[in-house]
Amino acid sequence: MNSVYKNIYNKITPFIFFVIFFLGCPPDGLSTQLQAAAEQSTCITEGWPHEVSDLEPDPQIIFGRLDNGFRYLILENKEPKNRAGLYLNIQAGSLNEKDKQRGLAHFLEHMLFNGTANYPPGELIRYFQSIGMSFGADTNAMTNFMDTVYNVILPTGNRQHLDEGLLVMADYARRALLLEQEVDRERGIILAEKRTRDSAGYRLYEKKTQFHFAGTRVTDRMPIGTEETLEEADAEILRDFYNTWYRPENTILVIVGDVDPETVKELVVKHFAGFRNPEITPGCYEFGQVPEEGTDILYVHEPEVGYTEVSISTRWNESPGRDSVARQTRDLKNYVAASLLNKRLKKIVNRADSPVTSAQVYAGIFLQQVGYATVTARTKGEKWEDGLKTLDKTLRQALEFGFSEQELVRVRKEIIADLEKQVKIRESRDSRKLARDIINKVSSNQVFLSPEQELRLYAPVLQALTVEDVNRVFRELWSHENRQVFVGGTAVVAASRNQEDVVRQVYLDSRKQTPEKWVNGEEIAFPYLPVAEKSVAAVENIEVPGIDARQIRFANGTVLNIKKTDYQPNEILLSVHFGPGRHAEPHAGLSLLAEAVVRESGYGRLTRDELEEALAGTSASLSFKAGEESFELTGKGLSGEFELLLQLVQAQLLDPAFREDAYSLSRYRFNQMYDQLRSSVDGMMRLAGERFLAGGNPHFGLPPQDQFNDLTLPMIGEWLLPIFKDAQLEVNVVGDFDIEQVIVLTGRYLGAMERKTMPAPALEKISFPVGGQLKEEVSTQIDKALVVVAWPTDDFWDISRTRRLNVLASIFSDLVRIEIRENLGAVYSPVVYNQPSRVADGYGVMRTELTVDPQFAEVIRDKVRDVGAELAEKGVTEDELLRALEPTLTSIKDMLRTNRYWMQSVLALSSRHPEQLAWPLTIESDFAAITTEEVEQLAAQYLVPEKSAAILFSPAAIKEENKALPDNP
Numbered sequence: 028m029n030s031v032y033k034n035i036y037n038k039i040t041p042f043i044f045f046v047i048f049f050l051g052c053p054p055d056g057l058s059t060q061l062q063a064a065a066e067q068s069t070c071i072t073e074g075w076p077h078e079v080s081d082l083e084p085d086p087q088i089i090f091g092r093l094d095n096g097f098r099y100l101i102l103e104n105k106e107p108k109n110r111a112g113l114y115l116n117i118q119a120g121s122l123n124e125k126d127k128q129r130g131l132a133h134f135l136e137h138m139l140f141n142g143t144a145n146y147p148p149g150e151l152i153r154y155f156q157s158i159g160m161s162f163g164a165d166t167n168a169m170t171n172f173m174d175t176v177y178n179v180i181l182p183t184g185n186r187q188h189l190d191e192g193l194l195v196m197a198d199y200a201r202r203a204l205l206l207e208q209e210v211d212r213e214r215g216i217i218l219a220e221k222r223t224r225d226s227a228g229y230r231l232y233e234k235k236t237q238f239h240f241a242g243t244r245v246t247d248r249m250p251i252g253t254e255e256t257l258e259e260a261d262a263e264i265l266r267d268f269y270n271t272w273y274r275p276e277n278t279i280l281v282i283v284g285d286v287d288p289e290t291v292k293e294l295v296v297k298h299f300a301g302f303r304n305p306e307i308t309p310g311c312y313e314f315g316q317v318p319e320e321g322t323d324i325l326y327v328h329e330p331e332v333g334y335t336e337v338s339i340s341t342r343w344n345e346s347p348g349r350d351s352v353a354r355q356t357r358d359l360k361n362y363v364a365a366s367l368l369n370k371r372l373k374k375i376v377n378r379a380d381s382p383v384t385s386a387q388v389y390a391g392i393f394l395q396q397v398g399y400a401t402v403t404a405r406t407k408g409e410k411w412e413d414g415l416k417t418l419d420k421t422l423r424q425a426l427e428f429g430f431s432e433q434e435l436v437r438v439r440k441e442i443i444a445d446l447e448k449q450v451k452i453r454e455s456r457d458s459r460k461l462a463r464d465i466i467n468k469v470s471s472n473q474v475f476l477s478p479e480q481e482l483r484l485y486a487p488v489l490q491a492l493t494v495e496d497v498n499r500v501f502r503e504l505w506s507h508e509n510r511q512v513f514v515g516g517t518a519v520v521a522a523s524r525n526q527e528d529v530v531r532q533v534y535l536d537s538r539k540q541t542p543e544k545w546v547n548g549e550e551i552a553f554p555y556l557p558v559a560e561k562s563v564a565a566v567e568n569i570e571v572p573g574i575d576a577r578q579i580r581f582a583n584g585t586v587l588n589i590k591k592t593d594y595q596p597n598e599i600l601l602s603v604h605f606g607p608g609r610h611a612e613p614h615a616g617l618s619l620l621a622e623a624v625v626r627e628s629g630y631g632r633l634t635r636d637e638l639e640e641a642l643a644g645t646s647a648s649l650s651f652k653a654g655e656e657s658f659e660l661t662g663k664g665l666s667g668e669f670e671l672l673l674q675l676v677q678a679q680l681l682d683p684a685f686r687e688d689a690y691s692l693s694r695y696r697f698n699q700m701y702d703q704l705r706s707s708v709d710g711m712m713r714l715a716g717e718r719f720l721a722g723g724n725p726h727f728g729l730p731p732q733d734q735f736n737d738l739t740l741p742m743i744g745e746w747l748l749p750i751f752k753d754a755q756l757e758v759n760v761v762g763d764f765d766i767e768q769v770i771v772l773t774g775r776y777l778g779a780m781e782r783k784t785m786p787a788p789a790l791e792k793i794s795f796p797v798g799g800q801l802k803e804e805v806s807t808q809i810d811k812a813l814v815v816v817a818w819p820t821d822d823f824w825d826i827s828r829t830r831r832l833n834v835l836a837s838i839f840s841d842l843v844r845i846e847i848r849e850n851l852g853a854v855y856s857p858v859v860y861n862q863p864s865r866v867a868d869g870y871g872v873m874r875t876e877l878t879v880d881p882q883f884a885e886v887i888r889d890k891v892r893d894v895g896a897e898l899a900e901k902g903v904t905e906d907e908l909l910r911a912l913e914p915t916l917t918s919i920k921d922m923l924r925t926n927r928y929w930m931q932s933v934l935a936l937s938s939r940h941p942e943q944l945a946w947p948l949t950i951e952s953d954f955a956a957i958t959t960e961e962v963e964q965l966a967a968q969y970l971v972p973e974k975s976a977a978i979l980f981s982p983a984a985i986k987e988e989n990k991a992l993p994d995n996p
Contacts, residue, residue: 040684068914070311071277072118077474080350085477086820088465091844092988097299100465101291102283104383104458106594107725107921111184112462113282115177115196116470118279119272121250122172122312122394130217130252131268133170134260137217140168141209143198148209148752149849153194156841156910158182158191160915163856170250173394174470180459182917189294197298200278203269214257215852221251222811223855227331227706238325239340239511240397243315250684270305279469283462314396316344320508322534324527327515328756331807333703335516337415338403339422339534342508348397352472356488358391361900363492364501365390366438367401367430371421371545374636377627379688380405382413384696390504395472398515400504407695408517415514415530416537424542426505429498433547439489440644446485449478451665455595468817478510482732517702553641554674556681562771563778573948576934579770583777585756587936589769592762592926600926601649601662601672602935603777605680606750607787608657610866613746615725616735618653620693621743625651627689631682636691656866657757657936658750666763672777677929680780683751701732708805708813708878708980716978718818719801720872722794754785759934761926793870795819796976804983812881816891817979820871820969823863826946827966834957836861836873836963837911838903842894843875853887854879873969881981888977899970902963912957919951 048917073096077084084090089101116366121132142148152162159182160166170881172321177199181188195781237246253911280299282291319342348354365388372386386404402422406414468475476484478982512534518527565587567580609618629635660679662672704710717728729735756777760769797819823829840859848856854877875895879887922928931948937943 030987063250070309076350076472080440080474081352082474084474092301095302097278099280099295101288103282103288104461105285106455107182108286108924111181111286112458113179113192113196114281114462115199116279116466117175117273118277119250120171120173122244132175133250135265136168136170136175136545137213138205139199141213142204142206144202145198159913161914186290193298201302205262205266208260215890217257220855224808227329231329231332234327242317264281270308273308274304275302275494276304281465283458283463317342317397319343322510324531325513326520326526326530328518331706332516334405334672334699335408335411335518336405337411338401339418339511340401340511341505341507341509342399342954345392345396345398350467359485360500361390362814363438364497367434368425382410383417402609411514411518414531420538420542423649424545426502428544431547432494435494437643442490443486444644446482451597453478508876513849534684539798551637551641556677559775559779561777571944583782585777586938587773589760590929593661595926596763597666599666599669599764602759603660603676604657604757604936605754606658610726610790615730617738621739622653623693624685624689624743627693628684628686630678631684647671670772673772676775678752685744706807711805711980724793753783756783757938759930762929790867793867797974800977805980807982812879812884812981814879814884814887816888817872817874817977818969818975820861820873822869822871823865829863831957831965832861832963838907846894884979884981892972895970903959908959939975
């Protein structure tokens with residue numbers, strides 16, 4: 028089920044943060060063809076999951092198969108309008124690699140961008156940019172354990188772009204050049220990617236993966252591969268992997284978007300029917316099995332992650348099989364059972380005396396081969412024992428005493444509400460997300476259902492589900508004779524004896540304790556505040572010229588900006604802005620702490636847990652944010668929930684809470700964050716780099732940790748209470764709604780409040796550190812450095828200038844990519860962007876950020892400065908401007924059809940900045956009119972080498988002198 032399983036996929040894989048469930052060796056009994064393939068010792072699958080299932084797929088999907096075994100799937104979908112996504116799914120990933128091929132699936136993914144029959148080296152990205160596609164957002168690829176996926180998001184779904192896009196996909200499928208010189212060139216980029224992704228958290232993840240999946244092939248097949256393989260790979264070994272696995276019978280093409288299916292079918296035949304399968308017969312690997320008995324312990328001391336994680340898990344081996352109503356029903360019941368325990372853990376986290384700062388339950392099947400269930404938590408390092416005991420106690424409490432009807436009713440309401448919501452918003456589903464969901468399902472040998480099918484299938488199951496049923500399901504999940512106990516991170520376990528024996532003893536001692544029965548609180552009702560009997564009439568109701576929006580004012584000064592749209596049927600967005608926001612904080616860091624405390628506190632009469640329980644069965648949600656120039660309450664829900672959203676706003680403003688337990692929890696989480704940031708070069712950017720670029724202004728970046736810890740709960744209340752109670756309101760509503768009803772309800776709930784204007788203090792002038800450099804060593808064992816080169820620009824409010832600076836940043840980014848990544852092979856993903864301030868007069872920063880080998884940090888800094896200087900001196904070509912502008916214009920067309928754009932970029936704070944209301948009228952024409960002369964003028968004005976500032980954060984453990992970069996072909 029796409030909506031509920033969306034939550035499952037997000038929640039049941041604590042170990043695999045970048046791996047999606049994919050299909051491995053063929054499951055037993057899929058078809059006679061599959062059985063024959065299995066007997067031939069191949070890992071090639073045929074057919075579709077629904078062909079051997081009692082489930083029918085979404086009836087709008089068109090399934091096709093060519094004579095050579097190539098499969099394709101088409102789903103017509105209208106959002107984003109006139110865009111089409113092509114996804115080439117090669118059903119081979121890192122698990123398909125032989126011992127000497129570890130990393131080749133990912134290496135090959137890179138190589139397909141470096142030369143194919145129709146796109147010589149260096150031409151493919153240029154082509155994409157020229158037709159309005161951006162590298163990364165609109166064209167990308169990913170490699171996982173089980174498969175490799177290439178995606179192209181076309182700027183339109185017309186025949187010409189489909190034809191050209193499918194030509195690219197066909198080149199990926201069977202026409203890679205794999206030139207030796209390009210292999211050598213790309214090697215440095217892949218090693219740079221390996222360095223970029225390296226972190227204390229990733230190393231901890233690797234150790235956990237090896238622990239949890241011991242006995243299987245997963246443990247030594249991480250997709251990034253081994254450095255030895257990457258260093259030695261050549262064109263021949265890559266071509267062998269390519270010819271083995273990139274074959275029509277092992278490929279699925281997914282096309283989702285605003286397309287004509289008949290045209291797509293015709294073009295698929297044109298581009299793929301002529302391919303023949305290579306003569307090489309792929310051999311099937313042995314996945315392995317996890318041990319199913321005993322108690323295994325893993326302790327890892329990894330202080331740089333900044334937190335301690337504890338977990339208790341069980342696992343078992345699964346035999347892959349066909350999808351069915353029975354399997355989907357089983358998975359739904361498992362999800363319900365896990366959700367019930369999740370609710371309890373959230374309550375425990377929010378207790379004032381809790382040793383855990385977050386907790387979660389997961390249950391599922393990994394790669395169709397390993398079943399697992401786990402409870403995991405982050406805890407204070409010195410309280411890891413209490414954290415582990417808390418998990419054990421809570422788990423055994425549920426196993427022994429079960430759950431209550433009250434708990435089941437809440438979870439049932441939430442899941443059914445989500446299923447019903449998916450039906451209502453079906454027409455606004457995003458094609459890109461749909462494509463990903465379809466690939467996940469097909470590759471996992473599951474049938475993709477429509478929202479209506481899901482509701483029909485799962486709602487009766489949920490309604491019939493009893494407490495006895497769910498208790499039995501939960502006990503079955505944990506009935507396996509295997510436990511894995513993990514403690515890792517900052518926790519220091521005494522080394523006087525075997526540390527894992529210490530962990531084992533703590534766990535065994537906890538098991539001897541008898542848990543008491545869980546006690547539920549009383550059922551909670553919401554709303555609880557009185558409202559005016561009659562709505563306050565608006566004193567002004569005007570149409571905003573040109574953008575089909577309205578601006579309404581009430582006598583108390585409340586402004587209501589509304590825009591009705593049909594982009595996302597049955598959905599509504601709400602934002603309420605008030606007060607001065609973050610830049611007026613009386614103490615550095617107080618806005619961050621206040622934001623967290625308000626979110627965790629709930630309301631005066633309802634804790635956060637009680638509020639969530641009261642809202643069960645609805646889609647409405649409201650969140651508090653301390654923005655740069657205002658405080659904001661951001662809400663979303665179904666169109667019929669607008670009054671409920673206003674009731675939440677009313678309660679937040681008139682009955683706010685600043686609870687001691689929320690303060691303690693938030694403060695500790697921030698300290699975990701500080702510990703984590705301090706041990707990474709990227710984290711040091713937040714701790715020191717941001718403030719350096721702002722001339723030391725305390726409103727930028729994070730304050731020192733000791734200063735942050737001096738912030739108290741009374742400080743939050745003293746600052747926010749008057750603002751919540753009195754500050755003038757600006758209300759913005761965008762989406763599918765009844766205009767008159769929105770005006771009347773806003774007048775009733777917010778128009779009757781007594782509010783007043785609160786002028787914000789002016790932010791002092793920011794002084795960019797012209798010519799300065801911040802160079803610091805970071806206490807980390809991770810061998811990578813962060814290089815930032817920045818130039819002062821200007822503030823946000825000259826919108827024509829800001830737009831042109833954005834285009835300049837895009838051109839600069841592409842030049843850095845070509846010079847530093849492609850030509851030198853020294854970085855994986857350089858970042859360049861312009862960041863203009865909305866509150867600091869005259870302040871903005873054009874910055875480049877690159878993760879590099881520490882020994883080349885200063886060389887890369889100088890190279891980036893040289894690229895900027897050359898851009899300022901020589902200007903830009905028409906081709907460079909085109910390749911920056913076309914993707915921008917494509918993204919603008921998409922953006923103009925989103926509620927989020929109209930809310931955040933146009934309506935929000937337009938009562939303070941009315942010029943925003945005119946920006947949509949010129950955004951397309953103004954960008955399209957940008958000339959090389961205008962961009963050159965900005966480059967010459969701002970990218971002056973002498974004005975730049977640099978930041979270099981390097982690991983203290985690396986003492987080598989900076990060296991020249993090695994030659995790259």
